[in-house]
Amino acid sequence: MPGTVTFLTDYGLDDEFVGVCHAVIAGIAPSVRVIDLTHGIPRHDVRAGALALRRAVPYAPAGSVHLAVVDPGVGGPRRGIALRCGDRLLVGPDNGLLAPAAERLGGVQEAVDLAGSPWSLQPVSATFHGRDVFAPAAARLAGGAALREAGPPLDPATLVGLDLPVPRREGDALVAHAVAVDAFGNVLLDAVGADLPAGAARVDGRPATAGRTFGDVAPGALLLYVDASGALAVAVNGGSARDALGLAVGDEVRIAP
Amino acid sequence: MPGTVTFLTDYGLDDEFVGVCHAVIAGIAPSVRVIDLTHGIPRHDVRAGALALRRAVPYAPAGSVHLAVVDPGVGGPRRGIALRCGDRLLVGPDNGLLAPAAERLGGVQEAVDLAGSPWSLQPVSATFHGRDVFAPAAARLAGGAALREAGPPLDPATLVGLDLPVPRREGDALVAHAVAVDAFGNVLLDAVGADLPAGAARVDGRPATAGRTFGDVAPGALLLYVDASGALAVAVNGGSARDALGLAVGDEVRIAP
């Protein structure tokens, strides 16, 4: 069975960066399959990348290597890392990007520092570690190389974490935060279905209906639902909850009876 | 020979949705190849998706499974279906999306209802049947499973069709409709080359020249041509016919001598 690399970045698809990383992987490990999770993470938005990766990893094949690069500190003092979480491996910068996915996968059992990795393309550029450090490491690991060969071990306790907002109760209301907005304008919150207040009927003061899917409310109406990743979410049937509520990622969202 | 899945949606590439479907397919059927036809169908535009799929299927390998998801009614009463048309299989919502491609492939010989399919990921979400119902079915079918195992049979006569506009003659003019606009601004019509009126020299009252390719007219001039899908189409050499004519999909376009 060939290995699988999943690949997520903020590179976008207008430049050749993603394609060049694919080319590097194919040259090192020709039988490895690469699955592009997305390259549309907003530029330098480590949190958005981390949450998308966390949502995606449960659906990847057993044994996958998860390559992720949202790396505003490339070439600076931040570390490059590779992690083992059960049968999965994660590769990317040590800036919190991998942390929520690693936690979802059961925590980090083994970590290495990719600085000076024998697998990196030489000379390593200062601005494109995706190509020169991370893609080669993911390719070798997916091809079956041992994690300990990628670089010296790190204490997992020293890995950089990610601060995430925390929803709170205020009386019979839930105050959560918009953590992602998808291309349809659906707004994901940092809460789960069980957090939904009893009798919830308002989102930021506007009438909303709790339901299962978009068609459960009238066209243009607000829907409160548990989205396919398990998150509490807000949608407009046939429209955009982001636009209807004027929300941006990070904003508080008040859900009340 | 590994099976092939072609994949078309309105998910866009900014979220992880397409990548997660790829991951699901790879987990179920590791040797299956997935070809992304496009994920840029305008949101919820079933007609646009249906026509793009119809244009693409003739070029896919024999035996392909065509997975398509433009699904504004996800989680509601619309059915999920898998169809056999000769050596091809089609998988998606029963909302007309698959109908023109099925007709192009010779019509539906066998149909099944995917509600309650034993292949679906459990629990099936209410809003992401691409991941939970359709991608698993496409993966199993491309891996060689029999269509009848996907769910109970349906009478093909009960499948939802797609209403398409019909061009008409008005005297010596042809009144057609814009059915697609590509990224270059070329406008495809719901007519074929044989429909072109003799001596056609005007499009919506503006001078145009019938020709084979863009360079057959001066830069900036209007061209009437048969596009690579066989449709009658309008272009501007080095420009955008959509912008030049102020056209949107669905608009009437009058072609006259």
Place this chain on the structure above:
Amino acid sequence: MPGTVTFLTDYGLDDEFVGVCHAVIAGIAPSVRVIDLTHGIPRHDVRAGALALRRAVPYAPAGSVHLAVVDPGVGGPRRGIALRCGDRLLVGPDNGLLAPAAERLGGVQEAVDLAGSPWSLQPVSATFHGRDVFAPAAARLAGGAALREAGPPLDPATLVGLDLPVPRREGDALVAHAVAVDAFGNVLLDAVGADLPAGAARVDGRPATAGRTFGDVAPGALLLYVDASGALAVAVNGGSARDALGLAVGDEVRIAP
């Protein structure tokens, strides 16, 4: 070892064009891998496509076939060509698109004219040679067919070249040109690191600092650096050099002490 096709166009991903080319290749050569370098080249911008291809080819696997289509003259008198440069093959229109990559790969040893190629899909459309001529040729070549079977030989000396701007010295200043802007707003110049004037401290009159990577300057400050392709480049740490300097591709950029 299966062959590899790299694929670069200005088709964008909103239409089914790229997917249809993938489908054609898969039908002809099922075991060939296709790597999308990018399909986001600005429409009809042969120079941008040529430079992106030149940057990417050094990273592709040995023996790759490089398929590239930015083709404003499709269906007109421009030739379709396939070239051999050492162990690589290049396929596309003879409009200069392939020339810089061919030179980077050591020059053209063998060239053929694809007009009338026995491999083309029939009938060949006038507007989509990517599907009908170039993708089939790339597929056959990656599958192991001989270049001489693709069409009659051409004298490499007759191939169309690409005019590129040339940077110049003016006293102790360097006057270069913006040749590409990536999705981050970083501006690549037609100069290399060795061209950087001693003590360079200004870009178009604005203070800038020479450094290795983005974090070497304060947030919002201008950085002069050698980018990962070896080009001299200008960035803003956490921002866009294009926006900060008001630059467009082709503009002169003055770097001075």
